[in-house]
Amino acid sequence: MKKLESNTEELIFASAIKIFHKKGLAGARMQEIADEAGINKAMLHYYFRSKQLLFEAVFKKAFMQLAPQIHQVLNSEDSLFEKIENFADKYISFVMENRFLPTFIIQELNNNPDFANQFFSQAEFPKSTRFLIQIEEGIQNGTIKNVNPKQLLIDMFSLAIFPFVGAPLLQKITNVNESAYNNLLIERKKHIASMLINSIKK
Structure with missing residues (x-):
């Protein structure tokens, strides 16, 4: 289970990087990131409650x-x-x-x-x-x-x-x-x- 969660998180990071790089924080949408990662928006919010928190995690990493x-x-x-x-x-x-x-x-x-x-x-x-x-x-x-x-x-x-x-x-x-x-x-x-x-x- 932990490996699956780790893989999903890495997929989210990779997708978020692509969207944030293209559109910046203001222009990016959580739905776009979820679509890019191939997951639903609810799962994305399970890992990161908001776009700001996801952005901060991506930036820091x-x-x-x-x-x-x-x-x-x-x-x-x-x-x-x-x-x-x-x-x-x-x-x-x-x-x-x-x-x-x-x-x-x-x-x-x-x-x-x-x-x-x-x-x-x-x-x-x-x-x-x-x-x-x-x-x-x-x-x-x-x-x-x-x-x-x-x-x-x-x-x-x-x-x-x-x-x-x-x-x-x-x-x-x-x-x-x-x-x-x-x-x-x-x-x-x-x-x-x-x-x-x-x-x-x-």
Whole structure:
């Protein structure tokens, strides 16, 4: 019984992600999610009493799948350059399996700021302190250029996030089909790491 409930819940999550990503919180309807999942609305309400509760569960689950991975990368015992390489690899690999996530988060930051502010005030974000300290140490011992550590952190996230958020635009600009664009995304794992490392090392 528990396995059946778990499978149904996962089906609901997958269906809700698809509908929320397409229509956002305001535009989505519980009936649409139930139809997408192939269950009746009463069963959907059995698992989640309201659309808001379902949305919050989906959002939290998605965010908490990625946050621990990024935290682990930034706080490992790896060298600074290894961390940049691992970040690009893990972030892009994860988002390629969860394409909705960056757009979904940005969409709700804009469309549902009250929920976003409440969630982010309680969520456990990846801690970047160790990573920022490593940058400062690299500057002091002369292994990297004198850069603003926080700018480098922003660069890492920006270069990895935008190709997913701006995928329709970038696919048109580069004049490639979806398969070729996916190959470009895979190539970006090494491209981003190489570009960032070469830009800061002496």
